Amino acid sequence: MAARMTRQRTAVVEALDELADFRSAQQLHETLRARGESVGLATVYRALQALAEASEVDVLRAEDGESLYRRCARREHHHHLVCRACGRTVEIDGPTVEAWASKVAAAQGFDDIEHTVELWGTCADCRASSAR
Amino acid sequence: MAARMTRQRTAVVEALDELADFRSAQQLHETLRARGESVGLATVYRALQALAEASEVDVLRAEDGESLYRRCARREHHHHLVCRACGRTVEIDGPTVEAWASKVAAAQGFDDIEHTVELWGTCADCRASSAR
DNA sequence: CGCTTGTTGAGAACCGTTGTCAAAGATCGG
């Protein structure tokens, strides 16, 4: 029940702290390996899982179903605007959406509402650099 | 390039027409088998893929990453409110959200915006039937 | 220190999905 602070967990957290964009467990594992840290893939998965559970990291599903993780600035509920080309991420909140969601759901007699709201686009830099 | 109408494709479409909720490819395959239609799993996957491409069915990702398919009443862009217990689905649209999404994205200099907005909850019936 | 108990890691297992390829059948010109 404890949650011990091991070398591996520390490494995962540190790596996440240095990265600004959403990364997959495998990418993270690769990164750690590359920098000399010896960490098992299963361990990376477990660490991310635990962090997600504790709301220490945000999880996003890529279009192909892969899970992507990111250490966000705020721990409160928020959404993301992600550049599908470079992965650049902007945290956004949408009080409008939250309100709309619960209103619509309630109107239909639904309870325990959860919502998924993510925005994908091409950021200014990527638009400029790609042959226009 | 043709898109021939085969017994199998017809069966998949018909099954979808009779089902109101989101179903996975495997569930659909199961259903077809159960009703005597002999259809291969791979074929079901291919049929659903084609239908999705043609916007004939909507695709949703379950929390575990599985793809769920549904024949929706309207082909235009819309969202869903899904009961996570029984799968009951309500089609909803959110002009509010659409507007908010494009405004926020534009403010950050993003282009070619796409958004994912799905609502999950427990419908009235399921709430009642589960030990409260 | 030692002990207890959670954690690790290599590989196997899982599971949804896609690829393979020979056999089957839809479509069409004759």
Added chain:
DNA sequence: CCGATCTTTGACAACGGTTCTCAACAAGCG
């Protein structure tokens, strides 16, 4: 109708991300 053609089918293998297994290991505590 009848073949020729060319897509589609289906059983099974292969794939890729994720989880499980279990013996070896190491935090943290007294």
